[in-house]
Amino acid sequence: MSLVDGLGRSIDYLRLSVTDRCDFRCVYCMAKTMTFLPRQQVLSLQELERLARLFVGQGVRKIRLTGGEPLIRPGIVGLCRTIAALPGLRELVMTSNGSQLARLAQPLAAAGVKRMNISLDSLDPVRFRAITRNGDLRQVQEGIEAARDAGFERVKLNCVVMKGRNFDEVPALVRYAIEQGIDISFIEEMPLGDVGRSRGETFCASDEVREVIAREHLLLDTAESSGGPARYVRLARYPDTRIGFISPNSQSFCGSCNRLRMTVEGRLLLCLGQDDALDFRELLRRSPLDDRPLVEALHRALRGKPARHDFSGAGEVQVVRFMSMSGG
Numbered sequence: 012m013s014l015v016d017g018l019g020r021s022i023d024y025l026r027l028s029v030t031d032r033c034d035f036r037c038v039y040c041m042a043k044t045m046t047f048l049p050r051q052q053v054l055s056l057q058e059l060e061r062l063a064r065l066f067v068g069q070g071v072r073k074i075r076l077t078g079g080e081p082l083i084r085p086g087i088v089g090l091c092r093t094i095a096a097l098p099g100l101r102e103l104v105m106t107s108n109g110s111q112l113a114r115l116a117q118p119l120a121a122a123g124v125k126r127m128n129i130s131l132d133s134l135d136p137v138r139f140r141a142i143t144r145n146g147d148l149r150q151v152q153e154g155i156e157a158a159r160d161a162g163f164e165r166v167k168l169n170c171v172v173m174k175g176r177n178f179d180e181v182p183a184l185v186r187y188a189i190e191q192g193i194d195i196s197f198i199e200e201m202p203l204g205d206v207g208r209s210r211g212e213t214f215c216a217s218d219e220v221r222e223v224i225a226r227e228h229l230l231l232d233t234a235e236s237s238g239g240p241a242r243y244v245r246l247a248r249y250p251d252t253r254i255g256f257i258s259p260n261s262q263s264f265c266g267s268c269n270r271l272r273m274t275v276e277g278r279l280l281l282c283l284g285q286d287d288a289l290d291f292r293e294l295l296r297r298s299p300l301d302d303r304p305l306v307e308a309l310h311r312a313l314r315g316k317p318a319r320h321d322f323s324g325a326g327e328v329q330v331v332r333f334m335s336m337s338g339g
Contacts, residue, residue: 013070014309016316020268024073024238025066028275029059029087033080035108036144037132039171039200043144052276056086058295062273063094065302069309072101073238076124079275082111088118095123102126102238106169110146112154116161126165126237127158128196133177134187142176159191165237167194167255172220173213181223189249196241196255201283217258224254239270259284265319279309281316 014022032047033040054062063074074094081087095103104126105119112129119127131151133139139148158166170177170184181197188195197220200213221244224230229247236243241255242262256262265282272280277292289312291305298304 012068014271014313017314018316018318020266020316021070022269022271022313022316023071024075024270025063025071026075026077026270026272027059027063028077028079028273029081029090030079030084031275032083033078033108034083034110035080035146037108037130037146037171038142038144038176039173048276052292054275054277054292054295056090058277058292059090060093061295061302062277062291063100064097065305065309066271067097067100068302069306072099074100074103076103076105078106080108080110081105082107082115088115088122091119091124092122104128106130107154108143108146109151109154109158113150113157116154116157116163120161120163125163126167127161127163128167128169129155129158130170131155131168131184131187132170132173133180134183135180138177138180155191155193159193165194166191167196167237167253169196169198171198171200172215173200174215175213178215178220178223181220182227185224185228185246185252185254188254189246189252192251194253194255196257198257199260201259214260216261217256218261221256230254240268263319268316279312281312282319284319285317287315287317 016022030053036043036045066074076091078084091103094100102125103123105124106128107130109129109131112127116127129151132142134148136148139146155166155168168184168188172178172181184195197217199215199217221230230244231247233243233245235253240259241257243253243255246252246254272283273291274280277290277295279289279291281287281289289308294305294308
């Protein structure tokens, strides 16, 4: 089986959120005070397993577990083990804030998680706490070191770049990635949710980030892909480290979109930057033993997958849904 949308784009990548909760409150992802979903509205582990099995059966080859922070979901290692074993799945990967990785990196690698992305927006402890509102930089760095040593096929850092907050740290973050022997991607802030300030105040385009890195390093363009939206370069002096740029505002990648997102309340988001969604939770619970209604609804919905998002250059809010609710 295969999934193809109404524009002929092949869909083989599912971002599956396992929780809307997080132990951080990052300034670009959440409001300072958040209201999280009641437990009964959250998909059970069994429902998450069923969805993963259904999507792999329809041609999905890559699943990324997201949140919120996926590692605070009870039972996460067992869920990973079950999904990783699905016949036809090429790779199970995860995005984490790193806070729980010191104790969970090795069990996750043993369970079958192939690659780990870890958010790191500053190397200054005070600034890190300000951006995350309550994060401990040392705890995250210990998690990064544990992930590096756990046996994942690849570990990558994710940094959301914001002027006036961490743009000046781009060179230091690149040096840190080189020292750790891992990759790093720089991400433009996305206009999802009202976080209490104008996004335009801090917006930083990927071209500006690349220009800063190029002052210290010769950048070699590459056609490499990790199956997502990042465009990669390698460093001439440090070829083992890849630098990625994810540019939803300044350089749309919608024409080659291969992704769907499932929120933890079971809403299938056809596009991160649009409100189009299908209520899979209602379908799951109405047809607990029969996947046919879900498969038929999925293929119908795909015919209406939007051609593109509507993010603009300055990244002002256009979707009221927070990133943590979207499956970051």
